[in-house]
Amino acid sequence: MQTYAFNAENAGPDGARLSLRLFLGLISLILISVSISSAEVSVQSLTGAVRTKKIGSNVWNRIAERYVLAGGEEVRTGRRAKMVLQFQDGSRVELGPKTSFTIENAGDKKKDSFASMTLGWGKMKAWVRKRMARRFRVRTPTAVCSVRGTEFAISVDRNTGATQIDLFTGLLGVGDNQGNETLLKDGQSVAVTQAGLGTIQGSKQKQEKEDAKKRAALKREVDLSMSKEEVLAAAAAEIKSAEYQLGKVITDVNGNRVRLSQYIVRPAPNVFKLVTLNERPNRFDFFFKEGTFNKALPIDISIALRQTAGCVDTACEFFMRSFRTGYSNTTDNVLETASGGHLVDINNNGVAGDDVTAAFDSNANDFVTLAANQPFFTTLFDTEDISFNGVSHGSWVSGVGAYAFGAGTGCVGAGCGGVQSYGDAIGAGDQRTLTTVVSIISGASCSSLDECTGNREEGLFHDIVYRQNGTGTIWDKFENYVILDDGTIVPHSAFAGVTGGADFKARLLRVNYQQIITASEFGGRKIDLVFEPKTLIESGLIP
Amino acid sequence: MTRVLALAAVFALAVPARPVEVIPIYGVSFLGGQYFFASDKSKLNANIKANVAPALKFEDSNWTLIPMYNGNFRGTKSVSDPVGSSTLFQQGMDHRISARGIYQRQDSNWKLKPTVAFKREFLRETRDETWGQGLFDFWTTSLGVEAENEYQAPFSYRFGYDIFFTKFPNFQSLESQSGVDPSGQPLGRERAGVDVLDTLNQQVSASITRPFPFDNPKVSVSAAYRLLYADYRDQPIIDVSGQPSTLGRQDFRQTLGLSIGMPKSYRGGRLRAGYGFNFNIAHNGSNQNTFDAGQSRFMSDTYSYLNFSVGPNANFSWGPKNETTSVSVGFTYSRTSYSGRLAQNTAGAFLADGQTDNRFLLALGYAYPIAPNFKLTARTNVLRQTSNQKFEQSYRYTFTTANYLLGFAYDY
Numbered sequence: 001m002q003t004y005a006f007n008a009e010n011a012g013p014d015g016a017r018l019s020l021r022l023f024l025g026l027i028s029l030i031l032i033s034v035s036i037s038s039a040e041v042s043v044q045s046l047t048g049a050v051r052t053k054k055i056g057s058n059v060w061n062r063i064a065e066r067y068v069l070a071g072g073e074e075v076r077t078g079r080r081a082k083m084v085l086q087f088q089d090g091s092r093v094e095l096g097p098k099t100s101f102t103i104e105n106a107g108d109k110k111k112d113s114f115a116s117m118t119l120g121w122g123k124m125k126a127w128v129r130k131r132m133a134r135r136f137r138v139r140t141p142t143a144v145c146s147v148r149g150t151e152f153a154i155s156v157d158r159n160t161g162a163t164q165i166d167l168f169t170g171l172l173g174v175g176d177n178q179g180n181e182t183l184l185k186d187g188q189s190v191a192v193t194q195a196g197l198g199t200i201q202g203s204k205q206k207q208e209k210e211d212a213k214k215r216a217a218l219k220r221e222v223d224l225s226m227s228k229e230e231v232l233a234a235a236a237a238e239i240k241s242a243e244y245q246l247g248k249v250i251t252d253v254n255g256n257r258v259r260l261s262q263y264i265v266r267p268a269p270n271v272f273k274l275v276t277l278n279e280r281p282n283r284f285d286f287f288f289k290e291g292t293f294n295k296a297l298p299i300d301i302s303i304a305l306r307q308t309a310g311c312v313d314t315a316c317e318f319f320m321r322s323f324r325t326g327y328s329n330t331t332d333n334v335l336e337t338a339s340g341g342h343l344v345d346i347n348n349n350g351v352a353g354d355d356v357t358a359a360f361d362s363n364a365n366d367f368v369t370l371a372a373n374q375p376f377f378t379t380l381f382d383t384e385d386i387s388f389n390g391v392s393h394g395s396w397v398s399g400v401g402a403y404a405f406g407a408g409t410g411c412v413g414a415g416c417g418g419v420q421s422y423g424d425a426i427g428a429g430d431q432r433t434l435t436t437v438v439s440i441i442s443g444a445s446c447s448s449l450d451e452c453t454g455n456r457e458e459g460l461f462h463d464i465v466y467r468q469n470g471t472g473t474i475w476d477k478f479e480n481y482v483i484l485d486d487g488t489i490v491p492h493s494a495f496a497g498v499t500g501g502a503d504f505k506a507r508l509l510r511v512n513y514q515q516i517i518t519a520s521e522f523g524g525r526k527i528d529l530v531f532e533p534k535t536l537i538e539s540g541l542i543p
Numbered sequence: 544m545t546r547v548l549a550l551a552a553v554f555a556l557a558v559p560a561r562p563v564e565v566i567p568i569y570g571v572s573f574l575g576g577q578y579f580f581a582s583d584k585s586k587l588n589a590n591i592k593a594n595v596a597p598a599l600k601f602e603d604s605n606w607t608l609i610p611m612y613n614g615n616f617r618g619t620k621s622v623s624d625p626v627g628s629s630t631l632f633q634q635g636m637d638h639r640i641s642a643r644g645i646y647q648r649q650d651s652n653w654k655l656k657p658t659v660a661f662k663r664e665f666l667r668e669t670r671d672e673t674w675g676q677g678l679f680d681f682w683t684t685s686l687g688v689e690a691e692n693e694y695q696a697p698f699s700y701r702f703g704y705d706i707f708f709t710k711f712p713n714f715q716s717l718e719s720q721s722g723v724d725p726s727g728q729p730l731g732r733e734r735a736g737v738d739v740l741d742t743l744n745q746q747v748s749a750s751i752t753r754p755f756p757f758d759n760p761k762v763s764v765s766a767a768y769r770l771l772y773a774d775y776r777d778q779p780i781i782d783v784s785g786q787p788s789t790l791g792r793q794d795f796r797q798t799l800g801l802s803i804g805m806p807k808s809y810r811g812g813r814l815r816a817g818y819g820f821n822f823n824i825a826h827n828g829s830n831q832n833t834f835d836a837g838q839s840r841f842m843s844d845t846y847s848y849l850n851f852s853v854g855p856n857a858n859f860s861w862g863p864k865n866e867t868t869s870v871s872v873g874f875t876y877s878r879t880s881y882s883g884r885l886a887q888n889t890a891g892a893f894l895a896d897g898q899t900d901n902r903f904l905l906a907l908g909y910a911y912p913i914a915p916n917f918k919l920t921a922r923t924n925v926l927r928q929t930s931n932q933k934f935e936q937s938y939r940y941t942f943t944t945a946n947y948l949l950g951f952a953y954d955y
Contacts, residue, residue, distance in 0.1 A: 080650055097650040159695055160758055194759075211566075218598045219568055220697065221609055224689075225643050225658065226594075228705070229613070231746075232683060233637075235771065235796075236664070236709050237624075239740050240679045242846060249678070257669035257678060261717035263834065264785045265732050275730050277717040281676060284717075288724055299784045302840060326724050333725040 040115075041085050041103055043067040044092065048081025074102040077122065087115065089129045091136065096123030098158070104139075121158035127151050128170075143192035146173035152184075163192045166206070250530060251487040253514050256280050258530045269296040272305070278529055285329045285529045291320040294341075310359050310378040312370065319343050319379045327515075327529060332389055332522045334476075340382025340398060344420050347376045351421035380419050389521035393467070393476055396432040438467035438474055451477070460489045468520075476519040483512050483530075564600040567955070569593075574920065574950030578620040578633075581942060588618030588634075590948055607645040614638050622904070622926040622944045636674075637664035656689040676713060683709045687746075698763070700751040711740040734787040736777040746771045763804040771796040778831070783841050785834030792831040794846065799824050815867075817858045821875070824851040832883070840893060844883030852877030854904075866912035875904045887934035900930040900940060916955050923947040 043050075043065050051060040055072030069075065069085070077083060077099045085093045085103075095101050099122025105114060116137040128136045128147050136147035138154060141161030145154065151168040165174055167184040175181040176196045184190060187203030201209060252258045258278050265273040273290040295318065297304050304318035322339040347355045347370065356376045358369050370376055382398035398419040422430060446452030446466075456462045461482035468475035482490040490511050517527040572592045578585040596611040616636040624633060641660030647653065661684050666677040685707030693699040719737040721730035750767035754760030773794040779787035800823040807816045829846035854875035860867040881898045888894060905925045910918045923945065930940035 214600075215566060215568065218566055218596070218607070218609065221598075221607075221643065221645060221656070222568055222594070222596050222611065225609070225611065225641065226613065228658075228687070228689075228703070229639065229641075229660070229662070231769065232685060232705070232707055232709075232744075233662075233664075235742070235744060235773065236681050236683065239709075239711075239742070251669060255669060257672065259678065259717055263718065263732060265730070266784065266786065267728065273728075273730075275718075275721065277721055277730070279717050279720070281672070284720060286721060286724075286730060288730060290724075290728070300841070301784065324724075324726065328725060330722060335725050 040071075040088050041069045043069070044084040044086040046081070046083040048097065049078035050081050050083050051076050051078075069103045071103060071105055074100065074120075076100050087129075091115075091128045092126070093117070094125045096125075096155075098122050099124065100158075119154055119156050119163075121156045121161075123153065123155040125151075125153040140192070142177055142194055143197075144175040146175075161194065165190050165192065250512060252280070252528075252530050253481045253483050253487050253489060255487050260530060260532075262532070264301060266297070266301070268292075270294070272297060272301055276529070276531060280528075283329065283528065285327075285527055287325075287327050287529050287531065289323060289325045291323045293318050294321055308379070310356070310376055312359060312368070313375050315343055315345075315377045316379075319377075322381070327517055327527050329525060329527045332519070332525055332527060334386065334388050334517060334519070334527065336384070336386045338381035338384040340419075341379045342382075343377045344380050345375045345377050346380075346421065347373055349420050354421045380422065382419055388476055388519040391474065391521050392435070393437045393474065393519075394435065396434045398432060438469050438476060441466050441468055451475075457489065459491050459493065461492065462489055474520050476517070479516040479518075481514040481516075483514055562602045564602065566598040566600060568596040568598060570952070570954040572920070572950060572952035574619075574922075574948040574952075576619040576922075576946055576948035576950075578622075579945045581944075585619065589616070590619055590950075591616040605646050605648050607647075609643045609645070611641045611643065612639070613641075619946055619948060622924045622946055634667045635665065637662060639663075652692050652694055654691045654693065656691065658685070658687045658689070660685045660687075678713055679711060680713050681709055681711045683707050695754065695757075698752045698754050698760075701749070703746075703748040705744075705746045705748075707744050707746075709740075709742050709744065711738070714738075714740050732787055734779050734789065736779050736787065739775065739778040741777060742773045742775050744771060744773045761805065763806075765800075765802045765804070767798075767800045769796075769798045771798075775831075780830060781832045781834050781841075783832075785841065790830070792829065792846075794827055794829040794831075796825065796827045813861055815860050819856045820854070821856070822851070822853050823877075825849070842883050842885060845881070846884075847882035848879050848884075849882070850877060850879040852902075858908075862912065865915045867910075868912060869908075869910045871906075871908040873904075873906045875902075875906075877902045877904075886931040889933045889935075894931075896931060898930065898932045898940075900928060900932070903927045910952070913951070917953045918951065920952050921947070921949050 043063060046063070046065050049062060051062050052067075052069065053060050053074045053076075054070060060076070075083070075095065077095050077097055079097055081097050083095050085095070087093075093101075100120035101122070101124060102118040102120070104116040104118060114135050114137050116139065118139045120141070124138070126136070126138070126147070128150050130150065138145045138147070140154065140156045140163040142156075143163040143165065145152070145165055147170075150170040152170070152172050153166045153168070155164045156162070165172065165184065166189045167186065169186050172184040173181060174184060174190055174192065174197065176192050177194070178196050180197050182190065182197055182200060184200065187206070189201045189203075189206045191198035250258050250260055258280055261275075261277040261279075263275055265275060267273060267290075270293045271290065272293070273288055276287040278285040291308070293304060297318065307316040307318050308320065310316070319341060321341045323337070323341070325336040327334040355372075356370055356378070359376060383396070385395035386393050419432060422432065440453050441451065442453040449456065450464075451466050451468075453464055453466050456464055456479075461480075463480050465478040465480070466475070467477075484490060513531045515527075515529050515531065517529075518525075570593070572590075574590045574592075575587055576590065577587055591614075593614045594611070596609050599608040599610070601607065614637070616634075618634055620633045639660060639662035641658060643656055643658040646655040661682070663682045664680060665674050666672075666679050667674065668677065668679070672678070685705055687703060687705035687707075689701055689703040691699050691701040715737050716735060716739045718731040718735040723729055746769060748767065748769040750765065752763060752765045755762045755764060771794075773796065775792035775794070778792040780790040780792060782788045800821070802819060802821045804817060804819045807818065808814065809816065826849050827847055829844065831846050832841065832843045833845040834841050852875050854873060856871065856873035858869060858871035860869035862868050879900045879902075884898045885893045886896050886898045903926070907923050909921045911920075912918055924947075925943070925945040927943045928941060932940040935941075
């Protein structure tokens with residue numbers, strides 16, 4: 001028989017071997033007829049790789065159709081294999097792929113012996129002739145099936161030995177390893193595990209179970225798909241969260257979201273421009289401060305910017321010669337310009353009333369107290385102008401071309417030229433020539449609360465600064481709010497009664513500052529900006 | 544969108560025309576609840592969820608096709624949502640359509656699963672935002688394939704690859720819209736990006752679930768690893784002087800997760816329980832820096848972080864299988880440490896330590912059966928976050944938040 005198998009595997013269509021093939025075929029026919037007459041189970045059909053191992057042997061041989069199995073011979077089917085075994089009485093067994101099957105005893109129709117076989121793992125389906133029925137037995141690692149019917153299927157899990165038995169027609173006795181037995185009727189199924197027999201299920205129950213199994217498998221796929229989707233969605237959520245955490249999105253006093261972007265532009269080696277952009281639906285506002293310094297700025301611009309608020313004890317290395325500060329809604333603008341910047345030690349400039357006793361120290365992010373006559377160098381500008389859409393609301397120019405300060409100790413910069421003190425409008429030290437266009441309107445001078453300088457919501461940081469000229473034809477209004485990140489107006493109580501000085505400013509740093517600017521030149525439009533107060537302090541707008 | 548539909552059509556055509564068995568899988572839930580933040584609470588709002596997946600099983604074919612629609616409306620914020628501006632109000636909805644093919648030969652444990660999907664998410668976080676105009680609205684188109692070997696159902700190992708593009712259509716950098724100042728000088732920097740949040744992502748993943756002991760499972764162990772590469776195609780790297788460079792931002796996010804599950808039954812199987820423990824570690828490596836213009840401070844590696852989370856969970860259920868009453872409880876502790884993002888004091892001054900956030904999340908759930916597959920559900924989550932970041936001008940880092948949701952769920 002092994003000869004036949006060998007030949008069957010190696011036979012080919014080569015015409016040169018025709019005579020040899022005919023010869024071998026003839027020999028095979030003779031051998032098959034001898035086998036069928038003496039053996040019990042033969043291979044009726046076969047696809048894929050199937051190998052067998054005879055009892056007591058370690059060699060696996062590939063077989064082909066018409067091969068006859070001997071008692072105790074184990075059959076293993078390959079991954080894509082399928083085979084049908086034919087018993088002498090016409091009964092058939094179909095083996096599925098990846099199956100281990102052993103004919104223990106093929107039975108003998110002439111004797112009253114059992115046809116017994118073992119399904120180690122995999123799947124089999126059997127059609128048993130009635131005359132064989134009472135003598136047909138299949139053993140699995142967990143069950144024994146004694147056939148009293150005609151058609152059934154068995155599948156065995158390779159790892160656990162769990163056995164699923166489905167009877168299509170007839171009767172089937174099933175026993176487990178604990179000695180329990182049951183009888184299956186038409187259409188019934190039972191699962192047998194190491195724990196024993198399961199519950200018998202009818203064809204309807206079986207169908208429902210199969211449907212449920214199918215549904216569970218598909219539901220699992222849906223769940224896996226959704227789990228993956230959650231991972232992808234998390235990536236988008238993280239992008240959004242980072243934008244919030246970096247303070248790029250806040251809410252204004254009206255509950256509208258404001259996108260905030262702040263950065264520094266360096267158009268020339270000695271120029272920096274701090275830009276703050278605000279965007280809300282349907283509007284865009286911006287603020288900028290452009291400073292031209294006395295020398296080229298370092299890569300780490302913070303070294304220079306820390307000195308813009310002034311330097312204690314020693315003269316600043318970097319100071320601004322000129323600046324432009326602008327507010328705009330892209331249509332209207334407020335532009336403040338200054339030029340002729342130079343350093344002055346204002347605590348030793350011989351001018352009474354302008355001494356600084358506390359200064360903002362950017363390094364400490366706080367205010368420091370200065371001793372009397374402790375040198376404090378700050379930048380004073382010789383000219384300044386503030387205009388709304390090009391219309392000046394106030395300006396001044398230096399009243400002197402040069403100022404010889406004492407022995408020159410307080411004077412820094414080329415020629416020590418320029419104004420040495422602002423003082424107050426009527427102070428002896430004030431060297432400026434003022435051109436006042438608008439003045440603050442408050443108290444009894446107010447025509448309405450909307451056009452009146454003062455607090456507008458009791459107990460809350462909501463204030464108005466209103467200025468106008470004598471006839472009221474030129475005016476500007478600054479409406480200021482201090483708000484939290486969610487747009488809530490900060491109450492005065494949050495500052496624990498502190499309304500001025502260093503502590504007040506330190507607390508101010510923890511909130512946001514919203515400024516709404518309107519003016520006679522804007523035609524009813526407004527500039528609406530939300531700042532971080534630090535921007536205003538760094539820019540020198542909050543001294 | 545057109546590309547996705549075209550791909551779906553090609554995918555559908557690739558499946559041979561054969562008799563089809565349709566197995567509908569669907570679920571819907573309607574929940575109402577509130578969100579609490581600090582001492583404030585939101586108004587009562589609804590969360591609605593719907594999933595429809597009419598799976599198509601082609602007879603005499605190795606293919607199954609699962610077209611899916613998932614829709615969500617969220618009126619009540621999740622506790623894990625950012626708590627920045629507009630902390631209470633948030634409404635979101637998303638719609639996702641996808642098609643997942645499953646190819647499996649009858650004699651094989653392997654499944655090959657190509658997937659194509661399109662998702663659109665809408666978000667309203669402030670009163671002035673309308674549907675479709677939300678700043679953080681986004682859409683994602685994804686294409687992926689997964690190979691799974693179910694070596695012992697339901698245990699398997701899987702390998703996957705996904706490529707997806709995420710677009711925030713309403714989010715362009717402000718700088719790109721800034722124009723010029725009143726003197727005609729440009730306000731924006733050279734090389735400033737426009738679509739700075741849009742990303743092209745690629746992800747490889749591997750995961751395994753395994754029973755212990757293998758032959759008589761008592762414990763299930765799962766392990767999963769993911770590597771996500773995100774290419775921010777229009778977000779230039781910020782250099783030490785605060786200027787955009789010619790290089791683009793790239794992030795590599797790695798995640799390793801381990802979980803252990805142990806089912807138990809008591810009282811002859813009438814009370815079933817599941818105990819679990821999860822451990823996750825994630826690292827994001829980004830080449831992006833930031834420049835705090837207000838503080839004139841350059842910070843490298845701002846977006847890189849290391850996160851780990853651990854926590855136990857348990858669930859208990861009783862009653863017939865499709866009419867179970869269940870209770871679940873879970874606790875998660877997570878810690879995120881940023882590599883380059885420095886902590887600040889209350890006034891905003893930078894400190895020497897990197898920012899570190901700690902989160903403690905408690906989740907409770909209850910489900911009571913009203914009819915087969917139909918349940919009354921209740922859920923609540925409480926989150927406490929602490930941080931060494933004390934500068935809270937525009938974002939809260941130390942807070943407590945909670946939500947609850949009550950309603951009905953139907954799953955089939």
